[in-house]
Amino acid sequence: MDEWKPNPAVKPHKKRSWYLAWKYKLMNQRALRKLCQTGAVLFLLVTVIVNIKLILDTRRAAYEEEEESAQDYDDEMLNVEVPRHPVNNKKVLDVEVYSSRSKVYVAVDGTTVLEDEAREQGRGIHVIVLNQATGHVMAKRVFDTYSPHEDEAMVLFLNMVARGRILIFTIKDEGSFHLKETAKNVLKSLGSQVAPFLSWRDMWTFVGKKGGEVYGEKHAKSPALSTWGDPVLLKTEVHLTSVEDAECHWPDTELNRRRKRFCSKVEGYGSVCSCKDPTPIEFNPDPLKDNKVFDVPVAVIAGNRPNYLYRMLRSLLSAQGVNPQMITVFIDGYYEEPMDVVELFGLSGIQHTPISIKNARVSQHYKASLTATFNLFPDAKFAVVLEEDLDISVDFFSFLSQSIHLLEEDESLYCISAWNDQGYEHTAEDPSLLYRVETMPGLGWVLRKSLYKDELEPKWPTPEKLWDWDMWMRMPEQRKGRECIIPDISRSYHFGIVGLNMNGYFHEAYFKKHKFNTVPNVQLKNVESLRKDNYETEIHRLLGEAEVLDHSKNPCEDSFVPDTEGRVYVMFIKMEQEADFTTWTQLAKCLHIWDLDVRGNHKGLWRLFRKKNHFLVVGVPASPYSSKKPSSVTPIYMEPPAKEEGAVAVPAAAEQT
């Protein structure tokens, strides 16, 4: 075959027609056969080659595609999802509860969920709430029922727990001294046989289902007043129910899905998890007309006080003109429950690894939160800073919307704050009135971005400096003579008591009687008069019309101010130089207003209300307004008590707010 190759290019006889060639070939049978055969073989060969190529191509294409989708787009960090705990199919939980004088513990299925053997701590009844379907701990509380009123708190808490939850009780040290009849009855209604007879230094453990069966109870009586009952250890089994039974059947909406997630995790938030008539978690307050703070980010600074945070966010989200998208909650520490609360309300939350200790930790948390806020909202010129233990007034945003332009335009302003340090029930009167003060009150305030970015952030106290951020901000190096605008009646209310430096007595004395605005849509009066120069004119006008009080009377007496309403009065106190607050501090003390350090002053002038009259106090001769003093009047001087208590109190006060 090889020797013969028909070559169309070589045509020896050019003149011969193609037809003739064909004819010749036809005649040549052998050649034709050969031709056909060669053609067929060649064709088969081609087919085989094409086939192989096709197979290779498809393979490569498929392989490449796989590669393609993988390359470049792989996450560098291998985010291996840790599988969640396998669903516990077990229907029974082993529960161990221990009660003794110095130690309590609770173990569920071998996992210790409570252990307290600290000395001088954790006295009273410890309560743990378990989810009846999953066995997860939903709440942990301790009520020191050795002390008064704690039993009431316990009753309140137990009433809030949903039916069907598993309750575990154990006593550490002493839990009966102030356990009143009501509380005992509640425990009895839960199925406890011993509770009504619990007495001095008894040890007691109890496991039961709210509104259902009792899984076990153990009790050890104290043999004598001076000794404790023997430690008791209760081991019992709890039967889990199905998930459906443990959940409420709310209509399937986005909101209720959030609610469901929240309510299956935590307990102690009352009607938000009520099956029948749950309290709303979306509030839709009226929008504000011409809201100038709609796009201002709101930073909520929080720690691990989820119940406070819950209350705070409720009031914040109910305030008119709130924009939930601008709210970020910054949680100091990796606590779950505050985050659950944030998610319940559909807000965004950021957790912050604690840096440093005590006050410095708070300072660092503030810095991180403020920086993050301006990073997340790069367009913002301001940020509203709130804390988790504040109630927010319904017209909080309206108040800010009406005053924020001042902060933008008046360079002599440091902040706008919703809190008037001197605004108590008996000293604040006018919701439409604003002041300029030299002190920075905090507790719900607006920060200018340029102030933060250009001045505060670069020199913010470092973690090793154990400074309070707010005291630092009040220092003259930072404040540089600038002032804050505050309302007469506060737009925030400080309800927190279990703070870092706060004790119950302190709160009672200084915060509880604070006035808090509840009137919506207050139209602020004469906002322009708050500008630097206008304010001086305003003060001069006020002093011009003010009646000078009788300086021979005791200013602490009620009769110092006549029984009138709506008048303006002025009194003059002794104030040798700018920093001489001796008389003011004494006056503040007897008027039962903030006296731990000096607050609310403007150039040696304080403004407040007494008996519904505007009451001005001018420090003479330090204040530039001293010139208004009639020459006949001698400024009042009040002696501090023999021991310089004021001086001692100031550093303490420094830590309080």
Added chain:
Amino acid sequence: MQKINRNVVLALLSLTSLVFLLFQLCYYKFYLSQKNGAAFSKVRGSQSGQDSTRWHVVRKFLGLISSHNIPVYLIDPLILGLVDKDIEQIRSSPDGPSPECKYFCAPRDFTTFALLDKTWKHEVGLFRTAEKMGFQWLKIINKDPRLDGMDDLSGMEIPLHYIFKLASHAIHLVVFYERNGNFLWHGPLRLKQHMDRKFVPFRKLHFGRYPGAYEKTELLLVSIDDLKVQIPKNPSSFLEEMSHSRFLECRYREARAFFQLYPDDASLDAVEFRKKAKSLLHLSALTLNNLGVKFWLSSGTCLGWYRQCNIIAHSKDVDLGIFIRDYKADIIPAFQKAGLPLKHKFGKVEDSLELSFQGEGDVKLDIFFFYEEDDHIWNGGTQAKSGKKFKYLFPKFTLCWTEFVELKVHVPCETLQYVEANYGPEWKVPVKMWDWKSSPSNVQDNGVWPIDEWDNVIQIY
């Protein structure tokens, strides 16, 4: 007989191969077309217009997002490219019905849209509705870079990309975030392990290989192919931006490690210097951007960004680089107008040009001009008193965007090579004594300026 048999067998075999071959070819064609997502291409004719799959998917998607009031805009480079050609006509007839399907009917795997994060509320309802409409969707989330620079803050992960797939077409929705420095940022698209790698041919996406930085853009509502969509007001400038939008995040983790080793200078002087240097950088950026001159962080300022994500407190100046081809005679007057007097000018446009301006309070702005050669890039230095010339060599580099002291600026994408060329392998160790003539590891002597040129090439004010 034998021979005939052989012939018949051969013929039969040939016939079967022929059939088989044809079959294979058909199959191959089908396979290829399917791979390109154009399986439906035969069904639609470009004349019949609006019955194409892509057009339908886009229309459905636009319906979906408008029912949830989510303002997306079209950033698909291929469509914007087409739109840009007819922009005048499209602008002038915003409502007119289009005679043919010109834009949304070309067979493609994707149509790309953008979404500004702050304009929507992350409602879950959107995805529910999407599913009901038959979309399959994929969400790509990752860490929030706006919190990345911060010590120990852990926010929620943020959505960076969404892909909505219906039939053979997918909508790629890129989420843009506002960043400090008044610009928009989109994240990279990275698949996590458990994700479906074959959900769509990710390789063909136009966005997501790298993070990107864009100017804020005005939008224009247009009607194209009878669909109402928002597009960037100026598609051509958007496309131009897109071609070099790559963004580099600062190496925050390494910067933190650096500060662990070498605690930051928190003295008042350092705070003051940083503040001044920052405002000088802002002013310079404003001036050069107004002139349309591309610049990047160079020398010490670049090192500060790369090593510690901040201005080096003990540096004395701000250093910028500009390609000599971008040089404009207006640069000097523009800076003078901005309140920065010329301090000295070394070299000339043809060789070793370098400008220095006096900023507020002792902070100096140095602008080095870079000359491109075939295999390297260099800038020059001049010693004033001796007229000596120096040359600093760098490997070739391209420019990327980054965020630095609340500013969107360029840095060399190949930053490590750039920094190493300048500061050597020991660049991680802070050096307070720095001599620009001898310390850099890429410095070369480059002769001496001829005396008669001194007046021109060494100007000190």
